[in-house]
Amino acid sequence: MERLKSALDHALACHPDADRLILLGDLTHSGKVLEFERLKSLTDQCPIPVTFTLGNHDNRDHFRNVFANVEPDENGHIQSVIDIGDYRMVVLDTLDGPPFRNYHHSGKYCAARQSWLDQQIATAEGRKILIFMHHPPMDVGFPGMDAIKLADGNAFLKRYAHKATHLFCGHIHRTISGTTNGLGFTIFKSPVHQMPMELSGTESSYSVPEPGAYGVILLTENSIIAHTEDFDLANDVIEPRDDAHPE
Numbered sequence: 001m002e003r004l005k006s007a008l009d010h011a012l013a014c015h016p017d018a019d020r021l022i023l024l025g026d027l028t029h030s031g032k033v034l035e036f037e038r039l040k041s042l043t044d045q046c047p048i049p050v051t052f053t054l055g056n057h058d059n060r061d062h063f064r065n066v067f068a069n070v071e072p073d074e075n076g077h078i079q080s081v082i083d084i085g086d087y088r089m090v091v092l093d094t095l096d097g098p099p100f101r102n103y104h105h106s107g108k109y110c111a112a113r114q115s116w117l118d119q120q121i122a123t124a125e126g127r128k129i130l131i132f133m134h135h136p137p138m139d140v141g142f143p144g145m146d147a148i149k150l151a152d153g154n155a156f157l158k159r160y161a162h163k164a165t166h167l168f169c170g171h172i173h174r175t176i177s178g179t180t181n182g183l184g185f186t187i188f189k190s191p192v193h194q195m196p197m198e199l200s201g202t203e204s205s206y207s208v209p210e211p212g213a214y215g216v217i218l219l220t221e222n223s224i225i226a227h228t229e230d231f232d233l234a235n236d237v238i239e240p241r242d243d244a245h246p247e
């Protein structure tokens with residue numbers, strides 16, 4: 001939680017004009033009520049509206065008990081929609097749960113959740129769809145993590161890739177971008193620990209103490225721009241270089 005606080009302090013100092021903070025999950029390590037309470041005490045102080053995305057380390061019931069102010073969808077999933085300008089951001093709940101240690105680490109997007117997403121897309125009134133979800137539906141080249149991506153990810157992409165403009169995911173703990181089924185995607189690093197560049201390992205629990213980071217998304221009329229900020233390394237005060245613009 002200290003690392004998240006540090007990331008949040010840095011982000012709020014550098015980007016106080018942000019419209020929204022989206023936490024892509026995991027929100028906790030083991031889904032305990034106490035962990036969600038600690039998270040709430042932090043995010044309650046955030047002056048920017050916060051949207052939460054559940055991950056495989058979370059527990060939906062415990063989240064709902066602590067974050068009673070967060071409205072679930074009609075089936076109790078933590079899914080939400082944010083309209084900003086010409087964009088509709090849909091934040092999906094891919095947790096295959098509920099209780100931690102009694103479910104799969106891979107993600108799930110069931111028929112009820114698909115029905116919710118279909119409805120959000122159908123009512124978007126021309127806005128471009130941006131999908132936010134913890135589990136990537138596609139492989140990223142790390143065998144250990146690909147084994148716990150969104151189950152039935154191919155079917156998800158067949159159904160939604162052509163309806164969305166960009167996809168943002170968590171779960172992997174490494175900066176990755178590319179396209180899948182014609183859909184551009186961005187995966188951000190974690191504020192805590194990172195996935196090593198290990199393309200042959202079959203474990204999902206690799207971790208290296210590379211600097212923590214958060215992403216900054218800029219939405220313009222024609223572009224979706226994703227920055228990543230290693231807040232541990234970044235300088236709070238940026239001085240111009242003497243030779244930046246020689247006369």
Ligand SMILES: [Fe+2]
Binds near residue numbers: 026055057134172
């Ligand atoms: Fe995860």
